[in-house]
Ligand SMILES: [Mn+2]
Ligand SMILES: [Mn+2]
Ligand SMILES: [Mn+2]
């Protein structure tokens with residue numbers, strides 16, 4: 001059960017949970033081009049501020065499989081700025097680095113390498129956006145790992161049999177077994193689970209003393225029969241699942257009574273699709289573990305660009321399709337909606353100097369029985385006030401409210 | 412004048428000179444794909460072996476402006492492997508890092524940053540192949556500099572006026588002023604020199620005590636009136652010019668009596684064009700500086716793939732164009748030439764396990780008065796014995812021997 005009090009003592013692991021940072025998303029957009037780096041910087045600032053033992057990332061650190069030079073440079077620079085320094089690392093590593101990091105050119109922990117002075121070790125699995133490809137089967141995290149700025153774990157080399165060796169860490173009396181499984185095609189992993197070809201190795205002795213944390217990056221929502229990982233596939237000896245890939249913030253741990261574990265899903269730190277899941281306040285989490293107890297404290301991100309979504313059904317309004325001026329009136333109606341959302345954005349602004357003033361706005365307009373209007377012309381009047389003037393309006397017909405269209409996302 | 416004895420004393424700077432390593436050249440070739448990394452590794456091994464104070468690179472570390480992930484990873488890994496460690500750096504840095512590296516995200520020397528444990532500092536300017544481009548005007552060296560594995564200098568920010576601030580270093584009684592000028596379009600730099608808009612700043616005091624070394628990466632050979640940098644454009648207070656970009660090895664310092672300086676041109680460590688300049692044995696140099704004296708000791712590279720070029724004029728042979736079997740005879744003639752070159756390659760092999768067995772072979776065939784034959788068919792018989800079976804034969808007509816065709820190179 002989540003524990004109630006937040007300890008900062010010598011037996012408590014303090015772990016910053018963040019995922020789906022998508023560095024590079026929208027980088028060519030003149031307004032939004034730096035959003036992802038701004039969020040990543042806030043995340044690392046919070047790691048310092050909360051004096052964490054380590055940062056744990058759940059995949060999709062990069063949006064592009066081959067990040068641009070500017071984005072790779074930005075990422076390396078932020079890691080160097082925030083994660084190096086004299087602060088000593090407070091926990092012990094008990095497992096064999098050369099096994100945990102056997103897939104890496106340097107099968108070592110960065111903070112145990114005398115050539116790097118690491119203050120906050122960052123551990124990361126890869127996501128589907130930044131997975132290994134090409135000659136050498138490398139991904140962006142390999143590059144950052146070899147540069148000594150991250151600890152890349154959870155890469156599987158076999159496509160037939162997956163054995164996950166946990167990273168074993170101890171802080172005071174608390175023992176943490178950290179399992180990582182980098183992103184795989186859901187159908188393939190689903191099949192491997194069904195065939196019992198995925199095994200989570202466990203420490204030989206005192207198995208019950210360990211807190212077992214699994215990080216993975218897969219579909220949690222059911223897209224089709226096999227295109228997701230059912231929670232019940234995961235071993236019930238696990239205590240907590242840190243679920244990446246799903247961009248909706250569901251960071252407050254949810255209990256799975258069948259499996260007897262909790263799931264925390266922090267969600268992305270940037271909206272990469274303009275749908276409901278991304279409208280929720282973005283969070284990272286402070287995970288504290290003491291013995292077999294844990295607690296996740298959600299930390300709202302204050303620099304993320306605001307995003308407001310509203311559904312409008314023209315047939316449910318007083319607008320009359322036979323009114324000769326109906327076109328003008330529809331536009332006026334939508335304009336008022338946007339103005340209201342802009343007002344809301346202003347009142348809900350975090351106050352952070354780094355949170356942009358121009359929010360993302362999406363109006364989904366069911367125009368059944370009416371005509372559409374020019375999205376671009378409409379957008380132009382909100383230039384410099386809205387971050388996405390050209391994509392504010394989405395027309396659709398006879399929308400079944402409540403059905404989430406998962407197909408159009410790419411998390 | 413170059414000094415005669417090689418000192419390893421406390422007053423002698425020991426600098427490894429290497430240039431035009433072109434990491435990534437031919438990386439997609441199944442035979443030659445790793446050649447550039449193999450050479451870079453040998454260069455760094457030599458730096459360790461010769462106990463140098465620093466490595467100085469003359470540009471074109473990368474062949475592609477946007478190196479592939481595999482090549483960037485290979486480069487970072489080699490730098491981490493060979494240039495980090497406990498060996499103390501033996502010279503002092505006297506100038507202001509924040510001025511010398513003002514163009515960098517981290518305007519500092521890597522070995523003076525307490526967060527990195529650097530044993531051999533590497534200094535590099537950029538070449539025309541890896542020059543800064545795009546948003547943020549970044550290049551690959553910026554990335555490696557920010558990762559703490561290189562010291563990137565010689566980046567100019569103004570296009571109108573260039574002022575080169577030297578890196579001032581002292582070892583014992585020897586004072587070194589290291590000037591760097593990263594690659595610029597030759598025509599532009601030529602014009603800036605003519606307009607007197609290029610200035611090399613000098614230390615205020617005791618100007619005559621400094622050994623002045625300039626690293627640049629430009630055309631040295633005259634391609635057209637303005638498409639090169641005449642040696643006499645360079646200040647005559649300079650003692651030694653380290654000339655990058657030209658791939659031909661002319662590492663033994665050449666005296667320019669008009670300017671009163673020496674020029675050393677180590678040449679590339681990989682053949683990127685199959686022309687005369689690239690046939691010479693590839694070298695790097697050990698530069699030793701004591702007071703105002705210096706010496707360059709050429710170090711032959713033993714892992715570089717061998718390259719043999721021969722010119723053949725069919726009209727000068729006993730082959731008879733009217734012979735009904737002349738086609739077969741020409742091929743037999745060329746085959747013998749190749750066999751002879753292969754024998755030569757075998758006898759001249761360095762003996763290094765890492766030097767490939769399959770050399771590059773180029774036969775330039777002046778076929779005036781004769782017919783050509785199928786280059787591909789000819790090449791197939793040398794598969795697995797020659798590194799470039801498909802590109803061995805180059806047909807031409809009435810070739811004026813001795814005129815170097817500079818246009819077809821891309822150094
Ligand atoms: Mn994902
Ligand atoms: Mn994602
Ligand atoms: Mn060049």
Ligand SMILES: [Mn+2]
Pocket residue numbers: 431433470471538540656657658679821822
């Ligand atoms: Mn070159």
